[in-house]
Amino acid sequence: MPSKQQVRRYPRVSLPKGAVIAWEHLGKRKISSAIVLALGGLFISTPEPPPAGDVIKLVFEVPGGDVRARALVCYSEPGKGMGIEFTAMGQEARARLHRLIKTLTRI
Numbered sequence: 001m002p003s004k005q006q007v008r009r010y011p012r013v014s015l016p017k018g019a020v021i022a023w024e025h026l027g028k029r030k031i032s033s034a035i036v037l038a039l040g041g042l043f044i045s046t047p048e049p050p051p052a053g054d055v056i057k058l059v060f061e062v063p064g065g066d067v068r069a070r071a072l073v074c075y076s077e078p079g080k081g082m083g084i085e086f087t088a089m090g091q092e093a094r095a096r097l098h099r100l101i102k103t104l105t106r107i
Helices: 091-106
Strands: 013-025 028-038 041-045 055-062 065-077 081-089
Touching (some): 013 041, 065 091, 081 091
Antiparallel strands (some): 013 028, 013 055, 028 041
């Protein structure tokens, strides 16, 4: 994960039970679990993450529908997973994600 000294734009939410994420990299589709979620990105647990700098497509369910996005792999650690930053997402999907994060941070 990034160093603690980095300033984050968005608060992160831990997902102890994980959330199922479908993602695609270089035409290969995979299913993994997200363990940290933020409006700017998430951390996906996967044994063989793509290298930092690569782009992935992903989709996951949230209340009210799904979130489809493109993302940049910012951090990659084989055996652990990858930290990604959303680079493209529809307005409706971003609104659904924002509502979910607001709900999770109130709990």
